[in-house]
Amino acid sequence: MQVQSMFFKRRASEKLGDELLQANMRKAKGKFVDGRAKAVAEFGVWEEVRTHAAMVRDRALANLDAYLVEFEANATKRGAVVHWAETAEEACRIIVDIAAKNGVKKVTKSKSMVSEEVNLNEAPGGRRRAGGRDGPGRVHPAARP
Numbered sequence: 796m797q798v799q800s801m802f803f804k805r806r807a808s809e810k811l812g813d814e815l816l817q818a819n820m821r822k823a824k825g826k827f828v829d830g831r832a833k834a835v836a837e838f839g840v841w842e843e844v845r846t847h848a849a850m851v852r853d854r855a856l857a858n859l860d861a862y863l864v865e866f867e868a869n870a871t872k873r874g875a876v877v878h879w880a881e882t883a884e885e886a887c888r889i890i891v892d893i894a895a896k897n898g899v900k901k902v903t904k905s906k907s908m909v910s911e912e913v914n915l916n917e918a919p920g921g922r923r924r925a926g927g928r929d930g931p932g933r934v935h936p937a938a939r940p
Contacts, residue, residue, distance in 0.1 A: 887918035 810816055835841045855862060867877040878893075880886035894902060904910060 883913035884918075886913045887915055890915060891918055 838844065870877050878889045880889055910916065
């Protein structure tokens with residue numbers, strides 16, 4: 796949990812009363828909605844493209860095992876090492892072990908759906924306060940050496 800979270804409700808209430816912020820949010824929302832509608836209209840065949848994109852996604856998911864093996868082969872040819880994990884716990888262990896084997900003292904990562912899905916920040920040995928914060932409430936996840 797980030798330190799800021801305990802103040803969320805109070806800060807959210809304050810911001811709801813901020814007229815300038817609310818005006819800017821309405822303006823941004825309007826531009827987004829209007830801009831998207833305009834782009835969809837200009838595209839002309841929007842529904843056909845959406846349908847095709849859904850078919851591509853479904854085909855990729857149906858054949859994900861083959862695509863992953865192909866990715867591993869191509870990445871390995873280029874010098875990468877690919878690690879396979881069957882569980883979130885195993886993925887976290889692999890990441891923490893790599894960091895520990897390389898003497899990593901501090902890790903700064905961007906927000907990532909993968910790291911959230913495997914609970915990397917809460918992995919044993921994978922989180923500690925590493926010398927402070929990177930701005931309000933941001934704690935650096937770090938592997939123990």
